[in-house]
Amino acid sequence: MSTTQLKNAFSFENAVKLGAGTDYENRAEFENAIGVYTEEKNENAIQIENLNLWYGKHQALKNISMDIPKNKVFSFIGPSGCGKSTFLRTMNRMNDMIQDCRIEGKIIIDDEEIYSRETDVTDLRKRVGMVFQKANPFPMSIYENVAYGPKIHGVSKKEIPSIVEESLKAAALWDEVKDRLKSPALSLSGGQQQRLCIARTLAVKPEIILFDEPCSALDPISTGKIEELMTELKKKYTIIIVTHNMQQATRISDYTAFFLSGELIVSGKTAQIFENPQDKRTEGYITGRFG
Amino acid sequence: MTNRQIRDFKEKSMKSLFFIGGVGTIFVLILICLFLFTETLNFFKTYDFIEFVTGFEWKPGTNPAQYGLLPLLAGTLIVTGGAIILAVPIGILSAIYIAESSGPKTAEILKSSVEFLAGIPSVVLGFFGLIILVPAIQSAFDLTTGQTALTGSVILAIMALPTIISISEDAISAVPAPLKQGSFALGANRWQTIYKVIIPAAFSGISAAIILGIGRAVGETMAVMMVTGNMAIIPGSELFLSSVRTITATIALEMGETAKGTEHYYALFAVGAVLFILTLGINLVADAVKKKQRAGV
Numbered sequence: 036m037s038t039t040q041l042k043n044a045f046s047f048e049n050a051v052k053l054g055a056g057t058d059y060e061n062r063a064e065f066e067n068a069i070g071v072y073t074e075e076k077n078e079n080a081i082q083i084e085n086l087n088l089w090y091g092k093h094q095a096l097k098n099i100s101m102d103i104p105k106n107k108v109f110s111f112i113g114p115s116g117c118g119k120s121t122f123l124r125t126m127n128r129m130n131d132m133i134q135d136c137r138i139e140g141k142i143i144i145d146d147e148e149i150y151s152r153e154t155d156v157t158d159l160r161k162r163v164g165m166v167f168q169k170a171n172p173f174p175m176s177i178y179e180n181v182a183y184g185p186k187i188h189g190v191s192k193k194e195i196p197s198i199v200e201e202s203l204k205a206a207a208l209w210d211e212v213k214d215r216l217k218s219p220a221l222s223l224s225g226g227q228q229q230r231l232c233i234a235r236t237l238a239v240k241p242e243i244i245l246f247d248e249p250c251s252a253l254d255p256i257s258t259g260k261i262e263e264l265m266t267e268l269k270k271k272y273t274i275i276i277v278t279h280n281m282q283q284a285t286r287i288s289d290y291t292a293f294f295l296s297g298e299l300i301v302s303g304k305t306a307q308i309f310e311n312p313q314d315k316r317t318e319g320y321i322t323g324r325f326g
Numbered sequence: 327m328t329n330r331q332i333r334d335f336k337e338k339s340m341k342s343l344f345f346i347g348g349v350g351t352i353f354v355l356i357l358i359c360l361f362l363f364t365e366t367l368n369f370f371k372t373y374d375f376i377e378f379v380t381g382f383e384w385k386p387g388t389n390p391a392q393y394g395l396l397p398l399l400a401g402t403l404i405v406t407g408g409a410i411i412l413a414v415p416i417g418i419l420s421a422i423y424i425a426e427s428s429g430p431k432t433a434e435i436l437k438s439s440v441e442f443l444a445g446i447p448s449v450v451l452g453f454f455g456l457i458i459l460v461p462a463i464q465s466a467f468d469l470t471t472g473q474t475a476l477t478g479s480v481i482l483a484i485m486a487l488p489t490i491i492s493i494s495e496d497a498i499s500a501v502p503a504p505l506k507q508g509s510f511a512l513g514a515n516r517w518q519t520i521y522k523v524i525i526p527a528a529f530s531g532i533s534a535a536i537i538l539g540i541g542r543a544v545g546e547t548m549a550v551m552m553v554t555g556n557m558a559i560i561p562g563s564e565l566f567l568s569s570v571r572t573i574t575a576t577i578a579l580e581m582g583e584t585a586k587g588t589e590h591y592y593a594l595f596a597v598g599a600v601l602f603i604l605t606l607g608i609n610l611v612a613d614a615v616k617k618k619q620r621a622g623v
């Protein structure tokens with residue numbers, strides 16, 4: 036039985052037809068009792084509608100529309116230059132800093148159109164955190180790195196030590212650094228630095244975290260730790276990850292989107308995309324024939 | 327000769343040419359140091375070292391002549407100090423503006439003007455100071471003469487600015503883009519990013535810029551001589567509004583009128599040695615700070 040058939044079987048209309056609908060006053064009450072659709076409602080963390088992006092005259096993103104579900108790991112795959120990182124960066128408006136970058140279309144987060152004039156970019160970036168390809172800790176102590184975000188957002192001094200501890204624990208780094216919080220962040224290993232950057236992002240309490248190829252500069256062990264961490268983090272956060280590593284996408288993500296030359300070719304459940312690719316290009320890429 | 331021999335010969339002669347060039351510089355440096363310090367030692371054969379270092383009077387004309395270093399050192403320090411107070415904030419602010427806030431076109435114009443400022447001969451600046459600044463300061467503070475330490479400081483600040491701006495700007499521009507992006511991605515605004523991430527990351531470069539700027543100011547002669555009044559006195563309560571005489575000005579003014587081999591002649595070398603040590607120290611500190619920057623601490 037397909038999902039659609041299932042949905043129809045449990046619909047209010049079907050219930051009325053079968054006579055069970057009389058037990059309920061209206062559709063909402065029915066759906067509430069059955070609990071089928073209610074779970075899916077407002078489940079999207081981000082909605083993207085007809086997004087186009089140009090760098091000067093070059094169109095880097097072409098009419099992309101998709102939804103990013105809440106509390107899932109969503110991975111973006113595709114060959115270099117396909118626009119997946121650019122797309123990721125539209126969601127916290129990091130492309131704003133690039134000259135000649137022009138954007139059309141809508142991105143909606145929390146019922147707010149983030150490219151509208153009223154949007155406070157600072158507040159948006161607080162809600163949509165980002166972890167970069169190469170770990171970029173600030174040249175200060177481990178503690179100060181994590182405390183940086185809360186401090187600039189005016190969190191009271193009393194709360195900061197506990198936020199730092201919580202964030203480092205959530206990033207699975209606390210045990211390794213708790214005795215040397217005052218030492219420079221740059222003295223940490225590459226993998227630890229990347230987890231510190233994750234902790235730094237968690238410290239501002241985001242809802243969504245964007246990962247831009249977070250493991251591409253790391254060894255397999257550090258990569259494993261970060262993947263484990265993401266699976267843990269999706270309980271509380273919505274995660275989007277750009278990755279070049281197909282295995283990584285299959286291991287950690289619930290959903291996958293495949294991009295090619297600025298177009299969204301396909302997006303859906305990871306298992307579906309990898310096991311049963313409908314599109315020739317997708318199949319070619321994931322089986323390593325090009326990319 | 328075979329081709330190979332010709333090639334080897336060419337290689338060797340080029341090597342020796344570069345060697346001579348490199349060693350020549352060091353040789354000249356050693357000669358100057360030797361000369362400076364033997365003449366200085368000659369001075370201390372007839373004049374007490376302690377009296378020189380702690381003397382409050384520089385009076386080569388009196389009998390017995392007095393060669394006290396302190397008024398000259400005070401003159402140099404106060405003029406330079408004033409220049410630092412003026413030039414450092416202006417220099418750093420404009421470096422930040424050029425590197426972080428201005429558009430590419432504005433930055434280009436500003437950078438060229440800074441280079442242009444560095445190219446103005448010091449005599450011209452001194453002349454400008456004498457004609458414009460001296461009367462302005464005289465009337466502004468209601469003084470008998472506008473030739474004061476402050477006037478010297480303003481001129482020196484103008485001269486130190488290009489060094490401070492261009493080196494700090496380099497250091498600020500060298501802060502890796504991912505650091506800035508990391509800060510923006512956490513929701514920091516431009517000012518917070520500049521103040522909390524960029525300046526700390528470029529700190530040693532900025533310090534080196536300041537120190538090199540000071541180095542330039544300490545050794546400057548002509549412009550300062552033209553505007554500071556050249557009175558060898560330790561400034562009292564007027565401080566910046568008093569006439570002063572710097573070490574450099576003293577040497578430039580008096581060297582022409584002293585006979586070679588006299589005590590006065592040697593005294594000027596001793597003062598020159600003090601200046602040399604001062605600038606050497608400043609350059610060493612700047613070097614150490616720059617190395618620290620490169621080490622990425």
